[in-house]
Amino acid sequence: MRVASSKPIIEVKELGTCFNGDWVHKNLNLTIMPDRIVTIIGASGCGKTTLVREILMLQPITEGEIYLMGEKISSYDLENPYTKRVLSQMGMMFQQGALFSSYTVLENVMFPLLEYTDFSYEDVRELAFMKLKLTGLKEVAYNKYPKEISPGMLKRVALARTLALDPKVVFLDEPTAGLDPNSAASFDELILNLQQQLKLTVIMITHDLDSIWHTSNEIIYLGEKRVLLHDTVLNAANQTAIKDLHEYFNGTRGKITKAYYSAQMGSQ
Numbered sequence: 001m002r003v004a005s006s007k008p009i010i011e012v013k014e015l016g017t018c019f020n021g022d023w024v025h026k027n028l029n030l031t032i033m034p035d036r037i038v039t040i041i042g043a044s045g046c047g048k049t050t051l052v053r054e055i056l057m058l059q060p061i062t063e064g065e066i067y068l069m070g071e072k073i074s075s076y077d078l079e080n081p082y083t084k085r086v087l088s089q090m091g092m093m094f095q096q097g098a099l100f101s102s103y104t105v106l107e108n109v110m111f112p113l114l115e116y117t118d119f120s121y122e123d124v125r126e127l128a129f130m131k132l133k134l135t136g137l138k139e140v141a142y143n144k145y146p147k148e149i150s151p152g153m154l155k156r157v158a159l160a161r162t163l164a165l166d167p168k169v170v171f172l173d174e175p176t177a178g179l180d181p182n183s184a185a186s187f188d189e190l191i192l193n194l195q196q197q198l199k200l201t202v203i204m205i206t207h208d209l210d211s212i213w214h215t216s217n218e219i220i221y222l223g224e225k226r227v228l229l230h231d232t233v234l235n236a237a238n239q240t241a242i243k244d245l246h247e248y249f250n251g252t253r254g255k256i257t258k259a260y261y262s263a264q265m266g267s268q
Protein backbone atom coordinates (compact mmCIF):
# COMPACT_ATOMS: atom_id res chain seq x y z
CA MET A 1 0.00 0.00 0.00
CA ARG A 2 1.24 3.47 -0.85
CA VAL A 3 1.67 5.84 2.09
CA ALA A 4 0.41 9.30 1.16
CA SER A 5 2.68 12.27 1.88
CA SER A 6 1.36 14.44 4.70
CA LYS A 7 2.90 17.69 3.43
CA PRO A 8 0.73 20.10 1.44
CA ILE A 9 1.66 20.42 -2.20
CA ILE A 10 -0.06 23.81 -2.50
CA GLU A 11 -0.87 26.37 0.16
CA VAL A 12 -2.54 29.70 -0.48
CA LYS A 13 -2.60 32.13 2.43
CA GLU A 14 -4.72 35.26 2.74
CA LEU A 15 -4.78 35.72 -1.03
CA GLY A 16 -6.24 38.93 -2.37
CA THR A 17 -6.76 39.73 -6.06
CA CYS A 18 -7.91 43.13 -7.17
CA PHE A 19 -8.64 44.17 -10.77
CA ASN A 20 -9.27 47.87 -11.31
CA GLY A 21 -10.54 48.36 -7.76
CA ASP A 22 -12.72 45.22 -7.74
CA TRP A 23 -11.67 42.40 -5.42
CA VAL A 24 -12.08 38.96 -6.99
CA HIS A 25 -10.41 37.15 -4.07
CA LYS A 26 -10.03 38.42 -0.51
CA ASN A 27 -8.63 36.49 2.47
CA LEU A 28 -8.66 33.31 0.40
CA ASN A 29 -6.98 30.37 2.17
CA LEU A 30 -6.44 26.95 0.69
CA THR A 31 -4.39 23.83 1.35
CA ILE A 32 -4.10 21.01 -1.18
CA MET A 33 -2.53 17.71 -0.20
CA PRO A 34 -0.78 15.60 -2.85
CA ASP A 35 -1.91 12.54 -4.74
CA ARG A 36 -5.59 13.27 -5.28
CA ILE A 37 -8.06 14.83 -7.67
CA VAL A 38 -9.43 18.14 -6.43
CA THR A 39 -12.12 20.06 -8.28
CA ILE A 40 -12.64 23.80 -7.97
CA ILE A 41 -16.22 24.92 -8.50
CA GLY A 42 -18.13 28.16 -8.04
CA ALA A 43 -20.30 30.59 -9.97
CA SER A 44 -19.08 32.02 -13.24
CA GLY A 45 -16.71 34.92 -12.58
CA CYS A 46 -15.90 33.93 -8.98
CA GLY A 47 -12.22 33.65 -9.85
CA LYS A 48 -11.50 29.95 -10.44
CA THR A 49 -9.27 30.43 -13.50
CA THR A 50 -7.61 33.48 -11.95
CA LEU A 51 -6.73 31.43 -8.86
CA VAL A 52 -5.12 28.72 -10.97
CA ARG A 53 -3.23 31.28 -13.04
CA GLU A 54 -1.93 32.87 -9.86
CA ILE A 55 -0.76 29.53 -8.45
CA LEU A 56 1.12 28.96 -11.71
CA MET A 57 2.56 32.50 -11.57
CA LEU A 58 0.95 33.34 -14.88
CA GLN A 59 -0.67 36.28 -13.15
CA PRO A 60 0.49 38.47 -10.24
CA ILE A 61 -1.41 38.49 -6.96
CA THR A 62 -2.39 41.64 -5.10
CA GLU A 63 -1.75 40.35 -1.60
CA GLY A 64 -1.10 37.15 0.33
CA GLU A 65 1.26 34.23 -0.18
CA ILE A 66 1.41 31.11 -2.31
CA TYR A 67 3.54 28.11 -1.39
CA LEU A 68 4.29 25.29 -3.82
CA MET A 69 5.85 22.19 -2.29
CA GLY A 70 6.55 24.15 0.87
CA GLU A 71 8.37 27.01 -0.83
CA LYS A 72 6.98 30.51 -1.10
CA ILE A 73 6.74 31.40 -4.77
CA SER A 74 4.70 34.58 -4.79
CA SER A 75 7.85 36.66 -5.04
CA TYR A 76 7.62 37.04 -8.84
CA ASP A 77 11.21 35.91 -8.89
CA LEU A 78 10.88 33.77 -12.00
CA GLU A 79 14.65 33.64 -12.44
CA ASN A 80 15.10 32.06 -9.00
CA PRO A 81 16.30 28.47 -9.70
CA TYR A 82 14.05 27.01 -7.00
CA THR A 83 11.00 28.83 -8.35
CA LYS A 84 11.86 27.59 -11.84
CA ARG A 85 12.24 24.01 -10.64
CA VAL A 86 8.97 24.09 -8.70
CA LEU A 87 7.07 25.62 -11.60
CA SER A 88 8.51 23.01 -13.97
CA GLN A 89 6.68 20.41 -11.88
CA MET A 90 3.32 22.04 -12.56
CA GLY A 91 1.51 21.26 -15.82
CA MET A 92 -1.49 23.12 -17.19
CA MET A 93 -3.97 21.92 -19.76
CA PHE A 94 -5.82 24.95 -21.07
CA GLN A 95 -9.46 24.74 -22.04
CA GLN A 96 -8.86 25.14 -25.79
CA GLY A 97 -5.80 22.89 -25.67
CA ALA A 98 -3.56 25.72 -26.94
CA LEU A 99 -1.98 23.45 -29.55
CA PHE A 100 0.12 24.85 -32.39
CA SER A 101 -1.92 24.46 -35.58
CA SER A 102 1.16 24.29 -37.82
CA TYR A 103 2.74 21.45 -35.81
CA THR A 104 1.73 17.81 -36.03
CA VAL A 105 0.36 16.02 -32.97
CA LEU A 106 3.79 14.53 -32.24
CA GLU A 107 5.58 17.86 -32.75
CA ASN A 108 3.15 19.55 -30.34
CA VAL A 109 4.10 17.09 -27.60
CA MET A 110 7.80 17.35 -28.50
CA PHE A 111 7.70 21.14 -28.16
CA PRO A 112 8.06 21.52 -24.35
CA LEU A 113 10.74 18.80 -24.30
CA LEU A 114 12.80 20.59 -26.96
CA GLU A 115 12.26 23.91 -25.19
CA TYR A 116 13.04 22.88 -21.61
CA THR A 117 15.36 19.85 -21.74
CA ASP A 118 18.75 19.05 -23.27
CA PHE A 119 17.64 15.67 -24.61
CA SER A 120 18.59 14.77 -28.17
CA TYR A 121 15.98 15.15 -30.90
CA GLU A 122 15.61 11.37 -31.15
CA ASP A 123 15.10 10.99 -27.38
CA VAL A 124 12.56 13.81 -27.38
CA ARG A 125 10.71 12.13 -30.22
CA GLU A 126 10.60 8.85 -28.32
CA LEU A 127 9.47 10.51 -25.08
CA ALA A 128 6.70 12.40 -26.88
CA PHE A 129 5.65 9.13 -28.48
CA MET A 130 5.41 7.50 -25.04
CA LYS A 131 3.36 10.36 -23.61
CA LEU A 132 0.92 10.11 -26.50
CA LYS A 133 0.65 6.35 -25.96
CA LEU A 134 -0.14 6.97 -22.28
CA THR A 135 -3.19 8.97 -23.30
CA GLY A 136 -4.48 6.12 -25.43
CA LEU A 137 -4.24 8.06 -28.69
CA LYS A 138 -3.73 5.74 -31.66
CA GLU A 139 -0.43 6.06 -33.58
CA VAL A 140 -2.23 6.80 -36.81
CA ALA A 141 -2.99 10.29 -35.41
CA TYR A 142 0.57 11.23 -34.43
CA ASN A 143 1.51 12.76 -37.79
CA LYS A 144 -1.79 14.55 -38.28
CA TYR A 145 -2.36 18.25 -37.66
CA PRO A 146 -4.74 19.46 -34.91
CA LYS A 147 -7.42 20.46 -37.44
CA GLU A 148 -7.48 16.89 -38.79
CA ILE A 149 -8.45 15.17 -35.53
CA SER A 150 -11.58 15.06 -33.35
CA PRO A 151 -12.16 17.18 -30.21
CA GLY A 152 -11.68 14.10 -28.01
CA MET A 153 -8.34 13.35 -29.69
CA LEU A 154 -7.29 17.00 -29.35
CA LYS A 155 -7.85 16.79 -25.59
CA ARG A 156 -5.62 13.72 -25.43
CA VAL A 157 -2.86 15.53 -27.33
CA ALA A 158 -3.17 18.51 -24.99
CA LEU A 159 -2.96 16.16 -22.02
CA ALA A 160 0.09 14.39 -23.48
CA ARG A 161 1.78 17.75 -23.91
CA THR A 162 0.88 18.71 -20.32
CA LEU A 163 2.53 15.47 -19.15
CA ALA A 164 5.61 15.91 -21.34
CA LEU A 165 7.86 17.25 -18.59
CA ASP A 166 6.65 14.76 -15.95
CA PRO A 167 4.77 17.25 -13.73
CA LYS A 168 3.76 16.32 -10.18
CA VAL A 169 0.71 18.59 -10.31
CA VAL A 170 -1.59 18.88 -13.29
CA PHE A 171 -4.18 21.63 -13.68
CA LEU A 172 -7.07 20.93 -16.03
CA ASP A 173 -9.38 23.74 -17.11
CA GLU A 174 -12.75 22.33 -18.21
CA PRO A 175 -11.20 19.12 -19.59
CA THR A 176 -14.46 17.65 -20.84
CA ALA A 177 -16.00 20.85 -22.24
CA GLY A 178 -17.14 20.38 -25.83
CA LEU A 179 -16.90 16.58 -25.77
CA ASP A 180 -19.77 14.22 -26.49
CA PRO A 181 -20.87 12.12 -23.47
CA ASN A 182 -18.88 9.02 -24.54
CA SER A 183 -15.67 10.95 -25.16
CA ALA A 184 -16.14 12.85 -21.89
CA ALA A 185 -16.62 9.59 -19.97
CA SER A 186 -13.51 8.03 -21.47
CA PHE A 187 -11.52 11.20 -20.75
CA ASP A 188 -12.66 11.00 -17.10
CA GLU A 189 -11.45 7.41 -17.00
CA LEU A 190 -8.12 8.47 -18.49
CA ILE A 191 -7.65 11.17 -15.85
CA LEU A 192 -8.43 8.66 -13.08
CA ASN A 193 -6.00 6.08 -14.49
CA LEU A 194 -3.19 8.55 -15.07
CA GLN A 195 -3.60 10.08 -11.62
CA GLN A 196 -3.12 6.66 -10.06
CA GLN A 197 -0.43 5.45 -12.46
CA LEU A 198 1.71 8.60 -12.29
CA LYS A 199 0.82 9.53 -8.67
CA LEU A 200 -0.31 12.96 -9.81
CA THR A 201 -2.09 15.67 -7.93
CA VAL A 202 -4.83 16.81 -10.30
CA ILE A 203 -6.56 20.15 -9.85
CA MET A 204 -9.49 20.56 -12.12
CA ILE A 205 -11.95 23.32 -12.94
CA THR A 206 -15.15 21.87 -14.31
CA HIS A 207 -18.90 22.32 -14.43
CA ASP A 208 -19.36 18.71 -15.52
CA LEU A 209 -21.25 16.98 -12.70
CA ASP A 210 -20.52 13.49 -14.03
CA SER A 211 -16.80 14.27 -14.10
CA ILE A 212 -16.91 15.65 -10.59
CA TRP A 213 -18.65 12.61 -9.13
CA HIS A 214 -16.68 10.10 -11.14
CA THR A 215 -13.18 11.46 -10.66
CA SER A 216 -12.88 13.87 -7.74
CA ASN A 217 -11.79 13.14 -4.20
CA GLU A 218 -12.43 16.69 -3.00
CA ILE A 219 -14.38 19.82 -3.85
CA ILE A 220 -13.21 23.37 -3.32
CA TYR A 221 -16.14 25.75 -3.51
CA LEU A 222 -15.35 29.40 -4.17
CA GLY A 223 -17.84 32.08 -3.17
CA GLU A 224 -17.82 35.48 -1.45
CA LYS A 225 -14.24 35.94 -2.77
CA ARG A 226 -12.85 33.01 -0.76
CA VAL A 227 -13.03 29.26 -0.18
CA LEU A 228 -16.42 28.63 1.40
CA LEU A 229 -16.05 24.85 1.52
CA HIS A 230 -13.33 22.26 1.02
CA ASP A 231 -14.62 18.72 1.56
CA THR A 232 -15.37 15.39 -0.10
CA VAL A 233 -17.82 15.40 -3.00
CA LEU A 234 -20.40 13.55 -0.94
CA ASN A 235 -20.17 16.01 1.96
CA ALA A 236 -20.29 18.96 -0.44
CA ALA A 237 -23.39 17.51 -2.10
CA ASN A 238 -25.11 16.83 1.21
CA GLN A 239 -24.40 20.11 2.98
CA THR A 240 -27.27 22.59 3.32
CA ALA A 241 -25.55 25.63 4.82
CA ILE A 242 -24.46 27.11 1.46
CA LYS A 243 -27.60 27.58 -0.60
CA ASP A 244 -25.99 27.91 -4.05
CA LEU A 245 -23.79 24.88 -3.50
CA HIS A 246 -26.79 22.89 -2.30
CA GLU A 247 -28.63 23.89 -5.45
CA TYR A 248 -25.60 22.95 -7.57
CA PHE A 249 -25.75 19.34 -6.41
CA ASN A 250 -29.47 19.03 -5.71
CA GLY A 251 -31.08 21.11 -8.47
CA THR A 252 -32.90 19.55 -11.41
CA ARG A 253 -29.72 18.27 -13.08
CA GLY A 254 -27.64 17.74 -10.00
CA LYS A 255 -30.05 15.50 -8.14
CA ILE A 256 -30.15 12.84 -10.88
CA THR A 257 -26.36 12.63 -11.03
CA LYS A 258 -26.15 12.64 -7.24
CA ALA A 259 -28.69 9.82 -6.91
CA TYR A 260 -26.81 7.73 -9.47
CA TYR A 261 -23.36 8.13 -7.91
CA SER A 262 -24.57 7.95 -4.30
CA ALA A 263 -26.20 4.60 -5.15
CA GLN A 264 -22.93 3.42 -6.75
CA MET A 265 -20.99 4.44 -3.65
CA GLY A 266 -23.48 2.66 -1.43
CA SER A 267 -23.14 -0.55 -3.42
CA GLN A 268 -19.34 -0.62 -3.22
Ligand SMILES: Nc1ncnc2c1ncn2[C@@H]1O[C@H](COP(=O)(O)OP(=O)(O)OP(=O)(O)O)[C@@H](O)[C@H]1O
Pocket residue numbers: 019020024042043044045046047048049050051
Ligand atom coordinates in the same frame (compact mmCIF):
# COMPACT_ATOMS: atom_id res chain seq x y z
N1 LIG B 1 -6.58 40.23 -16.37
C1 LIG B 1 -7.75 40.65 -15.89
N2 LIG B 1 -8.05 41.96 -15.83
C2 LIG B 1 -9.22 42.40 -15.33
N3 LIG B 1 -10.17 41.58 -14.85
C3 LIG B 1 -9.93 40.26 -14.90
C4 LIG B 1 -8.71 39.72 -15.41
N4 LIG B 1 -8.76 38.35 -15.30
C5 LIG B 1 -9.95 38.06 -14.75
N5 LIG B 1 -10.66 39.19 -14.51
C6 LIG B 1 -11.97 39.27 -13.89
O1 LIG B 1 -11.92 38.50 -12.70
C7 LIG B 1 -13.16 37.83 -12.50
C8 LIG B 1 -12.90 36.35 -12.32
O2 LIG B 1 -12.56 35.77 -13.59
P1 LIG B 1 -12.24 34.24 -13.77
O3 LIG B 1 -12.06 34.00 -15.23
O4 LIG B 1 -11.13 33.86 -12.87
O5 LIG B 1 -13.58 33.57 -13.24
P2 LIG B 1 -14.06 32.07 -13.35
O6 LIG B 1 -14.62 31.71 -12.02
O7 LIG B 1 -12.97 31.22 -13.87
O8 LIG B 1 -15.23 32.20 -14.41
P3 LIG B 1 -15.85 31.15 -15.48
O9 LIG B 1 -16.47 30.02 -14.69
O10 LIG B 1 -16.89 31.95 -16.19
O11 LIG B 1 -14.73 30.71 -16.38
C9 LIG B 1 -14.05 38.17 -13.68
O12 LIG B 1 -14.90 39.23 -13.30
C10 LIG B 1 -13.07 38.62 -14.74
O13 LIG B 1 -13.64 39.55 -15.60
